[in-house]
Amino acid sequence: MKTAPKLAQVVPAAPETLLRPEVLAMAAYHVADSRGMVKLDAMENPYPLPAGLRAELAALAADAALNRYPDPAGSRLKERLRGAMGIPAGMDLLLGNGSDEIIQVLTLAVANPGAVVMSVEPSFVMYRMLALAAGIPYVGVPLKADFTLDGEALLRAIDSHRPALLWLAYPNNPTGNLFDRGLLERIIEAVPGIVVIDEAYHAFAGSSFLPLLGRHPNLLVMRTLSKLGLAGLRLGFLAGPSAWLKQFDKLRLPYNVNVLSQVFCEAVLAHREVLDAQAAAIVEARSALASELGRMPGVTVFPSAANFLLFRVAGAPAVFAGLKARGVLIKNLSGAHHLLADCLRVTVSTPAENRLFLDALAASLDSRT
Numbered sequence: 001m002k003t004a005p006k007l008a009q010v011v012p013a014a015p016e017t018l019l020r021p022e023v024l025a026m027a028a029y030h031v032a033d034s035r036g037m038v039k040l041d042a043m044e045n046p047y048p049l050p051a052g053l054r055a056e057l058a059a060l061a062a063d064a065a066l067n068r069y070p071d072p073a074g075s076r077l078k079e080r081l082r083g084a085m086g087i088p089a090g091m092d093l094l095l096g097n098g099s100d101e102i103i104q105v106l107t108l109a110v111a112n113p114g115a116v117v118m119s120v121e122p123s124f125v126m127y128r129m130l131a132l133a134a135g136i137p138y139v140g141v142p143l144k145a146d147f148t149l150d151g152e153a154l155l156r157a158i159d160s161h162r163p164a165l166l167w168l169a170y171p172n173n174p175t176g177n178l179f180d181r182g183l184l185e186r187i188i189e190a191v192p193g194i195v196v197i198d199e200a201y202h203a204f205a206g207s208s209f210l211p212l213l214g215r216h217p218n219l220l221v222m223r224t225l226s227k228l229g230l231a232g233l234r235l236g237f238l239a240g241p242s243a244w245l246k247q248f249d250k251l252r253l254p255y256n257v258n259v260l261s262q263v264f265c266e267a268v269l270a271h272r273e274v275l276d277a278q279a280a281a282i283v284e285a286r287s288a289l290a291s292e293l294g295r296m297p298g299v300t301v302f303p304s305a306a307n308f309l310l311f312r313v314a315g316a317p318a319v320f321a322g323l324k325a326r327g328v329l330i331k332n333l334s335g336a337h338h339l340l341a342d343c344l345r346v347t348v349s350t351p352a353e354n355r356l357f358l359d360a361l362a363a364s365l366d367s368r369t
């Protein structure tokens with residue numbers, strides 16, 4: 001009988017010696033503890049679904065085949081999305097477990113040696129984070145001080161870095177504004193790689209690049225149901241020419257959108273008017289909140305086409321802490337980027353929650369030291 005070969009004793013690796021330096025250097029995506037707080041930090045829709053629709057979802061959950069894998073292509077859900085979102089004929093769809101997953105898939109797909117991922121700064125942090133995680137150089141071109149696009153700087157950066165992938169959030173997060181459409185079209189034409197217009201806030205914006213799909217062969221449009229009211233279901237999608245999407249689809253994990261997310265999203269999208277009415281209420285509340293906020297002493301509110309408002313106030317970190325102490329959680333962006341000095345971001349919520357926020361803000365401004 002043969003004896004097993006004698007193996008050298010190995011010292012088990014520690015994370016610091018085994019893992020990629022990019023991973024070790026990354027900061028974890030931070031989610032603040034919001035238990036018991038008025039939660040205005042993450043652009044969630046504050047409105048529940050109507051009782052009838054919730055009962056319909058409960059019945060669907062009872063009948064769902066949880067013992068089976070989900071439809072890998074999500075075909076029925078895609079059909080529903082086509083109708084509900086007005087996807088132009090001839091364009092393909094790719095579904096993601098949230099649009100975050102789609103950002104990851106595209107980043108991995110372009111990760112050739114020498115490839116560069118680009119966006120503007122400040123913008124959505126996952127563009128940068130997932131590029132770094134994939135080991136791809138990331139170039140963030142600063143916006144102007146008023147958060148509009150610096151067209152000249154961006155076109156120069158495109159010319160020198162030749163990005164494989166450019167992300168532009170429209171409206172932008174965390175600034176809330178829509179970039180100039182004409183300039184965006186010039187940028188789409190100047191980029192040698194793919195340009196993704198991220199329309200996470202489309203429901204509050206009234207402006208979209210979906211109708212331009214197909215006109216620019218390198219243009220893709222990404223959306224999510226998260227800000228529309230279904231953040232817990234995690235569904236994002238990418239629309240664009242199948243020449244691109246069928247390649248990305250190879251990198252998508254086979255069952256990335258689970259059974260319950262598929263049936264629930266289908267059912268809710270059949271009542272798109274419910275989500276639209278909620279979005280309309282949020283848009284109305286946004287103007288009321290913006291004007292009241294703008295009247296507060298020392299507060300500057302930036303224009304928003306999204307379901308949140310960015311504002312600047314002296315001593316923002318202390319104001320943020322004061323709000324938190326009063327049970328209201330918003331987002332402190334002071335320190336996130338030099339253009340965001342003394343900036344805070346608040347989600348537009350119900351009139352009642354917006355009132356709680358404004359009252360807590362007034363008290364925090366008074367007690368600021």
Ligand SMILES: *Cc1c(COP(=O)(O)O)cnc(C)c1O
Nearest residue numbers: 098099100124173200224226236
């Ligand atoms: C919230 C947000 C996303 C992520 O959405 P999920 O679908 O929930 O992953 C993507 N892009 C922008 C600009 C966002 O603000």
